[in-house]
Amino acid sequence: xxxxxxxxxxxxxxxxxxxxxxxxxxxxxxxxxxxxxxxxxxxxxxxxxxxxxxxxxxxxxxxxxxxxxxxxxxxxxxxxxxxxxxxxxxxxxxxxxxxxxxxxxxxxxxxxxxxxxxxxxxxxxxxxxxxxxxxxxxxxxxxxxxxxxxxxxxxxxxxxxxxxxxxxxxxxxxxxxxxxxxxxxxxxxxxxxxxxxxxxxxxxxxxxxxxxxxxxxxxxxxxx
Numbered sequence: 001x002x003x004x005x006x007x008x009x010x011x012x013x014x015x016x017x018x019x020x021x022x023x024x025x026x027x028x029x030x031x032x033x034x035x036x037x038x039x040x041x042x043x044x045x046x047x048x049x050x051x052x053x054x055x056x057x058x059x060x061x062x063x064x065x066x067x068x069x070x071x072x073x074x075x076x077x078x079x080x081x082x083x084x085x086x087x088x089x090x091x092x093x094x095x096x097x098x099x100x101x102x103x104x105x106x107x108x109x110x111x112x113x114x115x116x117x118x119x120x121x122x123x124x125x126x127x128x129x130x131x132x133x134x135x136x137x138x139x140x141x142x143x144x145x146x147x148x149x150x151x152x153x154x155x156x157x158x159x160x161x162x163x164x165x166x167x168x169x170x171x172x173x174x175x176x177x178x179x180x181x182x183x184x185x186x187x188x189x190x191x192x193x194x195x196x197x198x199x200x201x202x203x204x205x206x207x208x209x210x211x212x213x214x215x216x217x218x219x220x221x222x223x224x
Contacts, residue, residue: 034173107123
C-alpha cells in the first residue's frame with residue numbers, strides 16, 4: 001500500500017529535475033529503501049515537506065518576474081480536460097478504474113511473477129485506449145466523475161511504471177516479492193535502482209542506475 005520509490009528529488013530542497021517543481025512524501029523517492037517501516041512516512045512528510053516549502057519559496061523569491069503562460073498551450077490543455085463532456089454515450093471512468101484496481105491487486109500485488117506482470121502490462125495498454133475516449137456528464141462544478149476521468153491518465157501511468165519496474169527487478173527485496181525469483185540477488189541488483197523516465201519518443205523508458213556512494217558520515221554510523 002506504499003510506493004517504495006518515486007520522483008527523484010534533491011535531498012536538501014526537494015527540487016525535481018523540472019525547474020519549479022518540488023515533491024515530498026510518498027510521491028518522492030529515495031527515503032525508505034526497499035521497505036517502509038511503520039510510522040516513517042509521517043516523519044518523512046514533515047521533514048521533507050518543510051524542505052520542499054522552503055525550497056519553493058526561495059526559488060520564487062529569486063525570480064525577477066513570473067513567466068508568461070503560453071495561451072495556445074493553456075487552451076489546448078483546457079480543451080483536453082473538457083473533452084469527456086462532448087462524448088455522449090461513451091464509457092464512464094468508474095468501469096475503467098474498477099478494472100485497473102482489480103488488475104493491480106490480482107497481478108501486481110504482494111506476490112509477483114513475470115507472467116502476471118506481463119499480463120498486467122497488456123491489460124493496462126487496453127485501459128489506456130479506453131481512457132482516451134472516456135465520457136462524463138453533468139456540470140463542471142463538483143463533478144467527481146470528471147475528476148476521475150482526468151486522474152485516469154496519472155493512475156495508468158503509475159500502474160504501468162509499477163508493473164514494468166517490478167518485472168525488470170528479477171529478485172525479491174523488501175516489499176517487492178517475486179515468486180519466480182525468491183530472495184535477494186545482491187550481486188546483480190544490490191547496487192542499482194530501476195529508473196522510469198520519458199524517452200526521446202515520448203514513451204515510457206525503463207533503465208537501471210547505479211546507487212550513489214554512501215556519504216562518509218552515514219557510513220560511519222553503520223560501522224559503529
